[in-house]
Amino acid sequence: MRTRPRTVVRHAPGKLFVAGEYAVVEPGNPAVLVAVDRQVTVAVSGPGDDAGPAPDGVVVSSDLGLRSVPWRWHEGRLVVRGAYDGPRTRRELAHVVTAVETVGRLLTERGLPVPALDVSVSSRLHENGRKFGLGSSGAVTVATVAAVASFCGLELSRDERFRLAMLATAELDPKASGGDLAASTWGGWIAYQAPDRDFVLDLARRLGVGRALRAPWPGHAVRRLPPPAGLTLEVGWTGEPASTASLVSGLHRRAWRGSLSHQRFVATTTDCVRSAVTALETGDRPALLRQIRRARRELARLDGEVRLGIFTPGLTALCDAAEAVGGAAKPSGAGGGDCGIALLDAGATRDITHLRRRWEAAGVLPLPVRPALEGIAE
Known part of the structure; x- marks a missing residue:
């Protein structure tokens, strides 16, 4: 184990779904995504720094409003200290x-100490809240895993960092x-194809996090794709926040799942994604x-x-405006608000300028984001 640096900083880009929403939730079904050039930054420091944490726990700060919240370790979990305990704190800092807990489990399995940590989060994926x-x-999960692991001296591959982040996320939302x-x-x-999250969670619980990082994950696959030749990606925000977890959970609660209509949706979406991948790989605009x-x-x-x-009306207007100038557009992600892509x-x-003006007239804010060529970085 190498000497810890005083501070480790990692940046992780945000994302947009291009195709495959909802179907990708089931293991093995493909989707296309693109990283964007807005990031979450996580800085990790330890004792001896100017604003170091308590010697037996973790202090987490976020630029979204929760400053210097202290946590203590209890049986492998982090527990909020004293007056900071409450639903808002747990909800907003859960990821x-x-x-941190997932990296802590890996350290414990390897017989390494879990040091006191000061974890600071700042986000460019929000604006004025x-x-x-x-x-x-x-993005915050990926950046936290990478920063904490590096600070603690863990040398992890890109795939291992993803797997740790997936285990942490599945604990919150399978x-x-x-x-x-x-x-x-x-x-x-x-x-991208999602793994069977129930399988990997069970694997980690039975055999440990380290074994889960090395074992095959049923359904999982990821590979880089070339950017679309001769096309520009435009992003519009509807001004309406949406909850992906609520929308996906709402779909799973309906009798639709398992029906013939569900099977048709998955089959059509899978074919659509595979055809889109082929188009990207062959440059077929x-x-x-x-x-x-x-x-x-x-x-x-x-x-x-x-x-x-x-x-929503905003997403429909966003899509219609793009198709009116010869483009193609759709909601990005679960819909219900948030962003659409074109x-x-x-x-x-001229068409791009016209599109942005039509979006603004419909109450859709054009976002100045572009694809990010690289993922997690120092």
């Missing part, structure tokens, strides 16, 4: 705390696909646009049948 739906929970974690870890455009439009139609069909509220001819500057 950071679970990430507004959440844009760019995968902040996933339905979470982990696509956001993969985009934050690898960066760029990726093809018209084919990619067709698949984005097809993905929009399939999400609309799902929404019409189960009435989840995937398409792909347009990169050389059609």
